[in-house]
Amino acid sequence: MIDWSKNFEDLTFRDDFMFGKTMEDKELCRDVLECLLQRPVGELEDITPQREFRYTKDGKPIRLDIYTGDEVTVYDAEMQNLNNKTIKSLALPKRMRFYQASIDTDHLQKNQFYKSLPDSIILFICTFDPLGLGLSTYTFRECCKEADGVELGDGTTKILFNCTYKGKDIPENLRSLYNYVESGIITDDLTHRIDTAVQTGRYREQWRSEYMKERAMIMDILEETEQAKAETEQARKETEQAKQETKQAKQETKQAKQETEAANRRADSEAQRADSAEKDNKIFIKWFLDNNIPIPNGINII
Numbered sequence: 001m002i003d004w005s006k007n008f009e010d011l012t013f014r015d016d017f018m019f020g021k022t023m024e025d026k027e028l029c030r031d032v033l034e035c036l037l038q039r040p041v042g043e044l045e046d047i048t049p050q051r052e053f054r055y056t057k058d059g060k061p062i063r064l065d066i067y068t069g070d071e072v073t074v075y076d077a078e079m080q081n082l083n084n085k086t087i088k089s090l091a092l093p094k095r096m097r098f099y100q101a102s103i104d105t106d107h108l109q110k111n112q113f114y115k116s117l118p119d120s121i122i123l124f125i126c127t128f129d130p131l132g133l134g135l136s137t138y139t140f141r142e143c144c145k146e147a148d149g150v151e152l153g154d155g156t157t158k159i160l161f162n163c164t165y166k167g168k169d170i171p172e173n174l175r176s177l178y179n180y181v182e183s184g185i186i187t188d189d190l191t192h193r194i195d196t197a198v199q200t201g202r203y204r205e206q207w208r209s210e211y212m213k214e215r216a217m218i219m220d221i222l223e224e225t226e227q228a229k230a231e232t233e234q235a236r237k238e239t240e241q242a243k244q245e246t247k248q249a250k251q252e253t254k255q256a257k258q259e260t261e262a263a264n265r266r267a268d269s270e271a272q273r274a275d276s277a278e279k280d281n282k283i284f285i286k287w288f289l290d291n292n293i294p295i296p297n298g299i300n301i302i
Contacts, residue, residue: 008211013198014127014181016065017211019079022197023047023066031190033075035173036123036161042070064099074103074120081127092130096122096158119155127181129162136165136174 011018023029026044033041047068066077076099080092103120124130131138138160142152163181170178173188180191201207288295 008208008215009202011198011202011211012184013194014079014081016079016081017214018198018201019125020065021201021207022194023077025197026068028193028197029066029068029077032177032194033077033123035177035190036077036125036159037121038171038174041075042072044068044070044075064102067103069118072119074107074118075123076103076120077123077125079127080124080130087128087130087132092124092126092160096124100156100158117155119157121157121159124158124160125163125181126160127163129164130160134165135162136167136170136178137161 006015013019013022023032024047026047029047030041030044045068047066048064064076065079066075068075078099080090082090099122100120103122104117107117108114129135140158142154142156144150144152161178163178165175165178168175173190176187176191179185179187180194184195186192186195285295287293
């Protein structure tokens with residue numbers, strides 16, 4: 001993943017863009033692969049940096065930093081940086097799975113037969129310990145769970161390289177490459193050639209133009225994304241405020257209803273008392289009349 005906040009002049013070999021550009025050199029790319037794999041690599045075909053795959057209109061596209069191959073094996077080499085993210089958020093295992101599927105699909109479209117699929121090796125060069133176990137490399141192949149040592153033989157290999165490894169139990173040239181990725185310190189011929197390619201690349205106007213154009217486009221997208229996030233957050237806050245106001249209005253309506261009901265009950269009670277008093281008054285007056293007794297002053301005759 002590319003850190004687009006960097007200026008072109010500040011790019012190093014550990015940055016995706018510079019990594020891809022310097023590895024366009026077939027000889028240098030092969031030597032780096034041989035150093036990582038600790039075995040010979042055949043003559044490489046055309047190297048495609050930032051190879052993009054997209055198989056459906058709305059499908060998720062992917063870009064492979066370095067996509068190349070020899071007579072029998074396809075290689076996908078990727079530089080992995082955290083860029084202020086967590087290891088978990090990078091989802092490296094699922095990312096490898098998706099890359100493998102894209103590579104296989106690409107070759108099936110050309111050849112149409114499963115048996116013609118080439119062997120493939122996906123290499124993640126990590127500027128952090130990808131699994132946190134303190135190993136220099138993590139190599140994965142499809143194996144049988146029930147029978148130790150029995151491999152599926154599908155020809156796929158996935159390797160994660162831990163460039164932060166400081167142990168002495170790895171080949172000298174691999175340790176030199178790790179140190180260069182980690183600190184930029186040159187300690188052997190390979191790292192010297194890599195650094196020369198990086199320094200030379202910084203003066204290539206075509207590289208600069210490519211980087212700046214894509215950087216401007218990505219930064220615009222990021223800015224639009226941030227603006228959209230801000231607008232979404234503002235809309236969420238306004239919605240939440242509207243919910244609170246609606247809730248408050250409901251509470252006030254409920255309270256007003258309760259007060260109205262209480263007032264109605266009081267009014268009914270007063271009316272009942274008034275009616276009862278009226279009945280009592282009529283009975284009292286009737287008693288006076290029936291007994292031919294003068295009605296006292298102050299008593300209303302209804």
